Structure formats: C-alpha cells, structure tokens
Amino acid sequence: MGQPENRGDRLPPGQRLQRGWPVTHYGPVPRFRPERWEFRVFGATADGDKHCWNHEDFSALPYHTVVADLHCVTKFSMMDVEWGGVPAAEILRLAPPADGVTHVMIWAEYGYSANVRMADFAADTTLFATHRDGELLTAEHGFPVRLVVPGLYAWKGPKWVRGVEYMTADRRGFWEERGYHNVGDPWQEQRYSYQESPQDGPEP
Numbered sequence: 001m002g003q004p005e006n007r008g009d010r011l012p013p014g015q016r017l018q019r020g021w022p023v024t025h026y027g028p029v030p031r032f033r034p035e036r037w038e039f040r041v042f043g044a045t046a047d048g049d050k051h052c053w054n055h056e057d058f059s060a061l062p063y064h065t066v067v068a069d070l071h072c073v074t075k076f077s078m079m080d081v082e083w084g085g086v087p088a089a090e091i092l093r094l095a096p097p098a099d100g101v102t103h104v105m106i107w108a109e110y111g112y113s114a115n116v117r118m119a120d121f122a123a124d125t126t127l128f129a130t131h132r133d134g135e136l137l138t139a140e141h142g143f144p145v146r147l148v149v150p151g152l153y154a155w156k157g158p159k160w161v162r163g164v165e166y167m168t169a170d171r172r173g174f175w176e177e178r179g180y181h182n183v184g185d186p187w188q189e190q191r192y193s194y195q196e197s198p199q200d201g202p203e204p
C-alpha cells in the first residue's frame, strides 16, 4: 500500500474532503437478525474446518481502536475516523489460514464481496469494526460489523460482513468484477480496472 508523502499531504490524488458522514452503498440496508447471524471463516483454513462465531461470541473478541482516513472512489475522503472492533490479525490468529493463502474474499449480506490481498488484510490497522467514536455502528453504516482497510479505497471495506474466505489464488469481488481496480490503492489512484497492470489482478 502507498503512503502519504508527509503528514501535511493527507489527501490522495483526485480526492476532496467531505464534511459529515454520508451513506454510500449498493442495494438495501439489511435487517440484523441476531439469532441467524454468524461470522464465518472458511475456504483454505489451516485445519480444513470452518470457524464460526455467533454475535455474542464475536462481540466478546478483543477490541482495538484504529484512527484512519476513509477514501471513497467517488472522490470524497473523511479524515481521522476512529473505528473500534476486532483486528483482522486476531481472526487470523483464531482461525489460521493454510500455507499458500494469498488473498481473502470478504463476504457481506446480499452477496456483496471484496477481494483483499493477504498483506493488506493482515496489516495491523485492518479491523472488523463494530464501533465508530466508541458508539455502535448504525444500520446504514454497517451494523453489526464492517471491514476497515485504511490503505485501500473504501469499497474494499464491506459493511454488514458475514464471512471471510481464505483463497490460494486471487478472484475479483463485487466491484472489482464491475470495472473497479483489483487492488484499489488510493495513493496510486487505482480506481478502474483499465488501469491495471497484469500483476495487479487474476487472469481474466
């Protein structure tokens, strides 16, 4: 992932600052049904098994906070958002991937998905956020869980996450199949799939 040149240059190329917190997503806001909800890790796990948490157990996992900027590919950015939740590294520790896992697919309600390289997923600022500014997320902002990957455009952070699939090869997610860049680094302005170099994505 790219880095800002310096602390005073916080806006990636082509972005502008947004006041307030808009709601941006495709499709309807899902209704949370605690009795049916589970967070599932599956695919190429080290032990070959699925690992599942119900809402009560997921809520009891270690809680960390991360302050991060959010960059939407539609060109607005929000600075210094304080997220709270479960570090992705904690999920990797509790449900270890098999050798050879290179990417994850994050799955959300209604089949929304986003592929993320393992190095980005395992970064210590990647968080399954349940809170913002110490308060539970609202339904439209992803309650009960959304992924936050600070170094990537925000479409790589699904709201209403339900699962993580460990993958031994890359595969495109929802927006990546619909013309958006496979990697999505805002500092390199990787917005659209036509900007990709061959090494940025899976075979077409």
Ligand SMILES: Nc1nc2c(c(=O)[nH]1)N[C@H]1C(S)=C(S)[C@@H](COP(=O)(O)O)O[C@H]1N2
Pocket (backbone or CB within 6 Å): 021, 022, 023, 024, 025, 026, 027, 071, 072, 073, 108, 109, 112, 140, 141, 142, 154, 155, 156, 157, 158, 159, 160
């Ligand atoms: N499930 C789901 N998550 C999603 C999206 C979506 O369409 N569906 N849109 C993404 C995009 S493009 C952005 S910019 C952020 C917006 O988060 P916000 O509505 O909380 O500001 O959510 C991301 N997560």
Ligand SMILES: [Mo]
Pocket (backbone or CB within 6 Å): 024, 071, 072, 073, 074, 154, 155
């Ligand atoms: Mo976005």
